Amino acid sequence: MAVLAQRNVSHSSGYRLRKVRNKVLFWAVLALFIVFACFPVYWMFITTFKEVNDLYNLQNNPLFFHLPPTLDQVRYLFEKTNFSIWVENTAEVGFVVVLITVLVCVPAAYVLARSRFPGSGGLSMGIFLTYLVPPTLLFLPLSQLVAGFGLVNSKWSLALVYPTFTIPFCTWLLMGFFKNVPKEITEAARVDGCSRLGAMFRIVLPVSVPGILTIVIFAFTLAMQEYVYALTFVSSSDEKMITLGVVTDLIRGDVFFWGSLMAGALIVSIPVAIVYNLFMDTFVRGITGGALK
């Protein structure tokens, strides 16, 4: 201890200066990154609550309020646009997407994670690669397929199509959860005469509830923020989901209703941002397919 103290003293003031300099540099660079990341959100926020006279007055410093904040733009969003219908549509379509995803993913992920059968490795790789098929590759043929199902310009076309990306993503994610349930538990149940299906329903699923809840959340938020398919399949305002509605319906001709547009943007962003921040590590694990344990 004494030796250490002595060494500290014997360090020249140059050492301390360097330490301070490093610290200042660290915080300065970090602050730059944070400002770059957050400024657009601050800008959404301030646009949402500004009076129109303040927002479009070029004499004012745009970074601050010059008139008291107002809820006019939010009110306009709820009263003069279809915003509440978009919220309803999002809830309905999201619910169906979640239902399909869970019903399809849980059994698939279960066997791919816990059984070995001919082709199982290839199948899990195939499902993983499906997630890499981008919407921009399939929107044209899918629009024909959707027409074939009689779902032109209907929100239900989205409920049909969105599982194409929620299924691969959630299956892959769920496989990670199922792999973590010790094999011994199911083996013991099997020895005691429990069927494979019984072992799944009675032993593994009950302890995997957190995993299933996670895919419910991801399936819903992935559906909620999708844009390309929504833009392709749905054009009438009262069939739109929330993200598409906000970014298309608040532009009338050349006039952008920036205040209400940013209000809608903020309302969509906040819940999704919170969820993704809480589940960020799980999300990344889902994407990277457990390449790193």
Add this chain to the structure above:
Amino acid sequence: MVAEFARSRSLGLGGTGARIGHLLDGERIFGYVLVAPAVAYILLLVGYPFAIAVWFTVSNATTARPIAEFTGLTNLLAVLDDDIFRRALANTFIFTITSQALQMVLGTILAFLLLQNFRGRRIARALIMIPFTIPIAIGAMAWTWMLNPTYSVINWMGVHAGLFTEGPNWLGEEYPAMISIIIVNVWRNLPFSAVVLTAGISAVPQEILEAAHLDGANWWVRWRKVIVPIIAPILYIALLFSLVFTFTDMTVVWLMTRGNPVGETHVIASYAFQTGVVAGSLGRGATMSLFLFPVLLVGAILLLRNLKARTID
């Protein structure tokens, strides 16, 4: 103990349940039956549409007349002859490579910052994640508003900081528009790169790094020869995703510039949307959107091969 628990749970199985259960008891049948719905869904709504897309590329289908005749390579030749498409092809590569390079460099810096021990690290991390957590369409709209020709807050700040006297019309001129699109792509994907790199780097055993340090390896050698080889698998997968999604994204371009001025900022995906959906020419549009598929496929296979070879080591 475990067996006890399992037995008590399995006792509740009823008659019919047990019979279905036993029918499914072969490992193979059980596996195939449970995977079947997922495979069926993907075949019907990904595989089949993909086949239609391939048919579109060699036919003259339009939205008004989806049943079409075989026209061979007409679409491909027409697309290759289209100046806007050629520009879009170049743009796609420029945007993807530039934003990927920036993300790698900035992401590494950011990852090392976030790995430091400091007060408020969790908050800093959450704030830095924000661009990745909000829907891409919303983020693109916020930037469009920030870069508005009249009310651009970025220009206001630039003018007041003395950087320029007027500021460019960001989304209305060729190069500023291209820069804007790259910035928004980097803004959006930087947090993802940083998270992946942070997760990777923190999984590198500390002892190895210390040993390298004692052997006199400087930070660059430690990074190149110790950290990168260890985190390579996760880097490859993250790179694959990042590349595919930047390569094929049309949201940013479509919302911010719609390909303007005069088609100079289109990427392949946005021009395919313009041609196939807006103009209704299914054949041409599909030819465009499938144009890069072979490149992507080969890239993906190479990356995954490499990954497999490394994880076996």
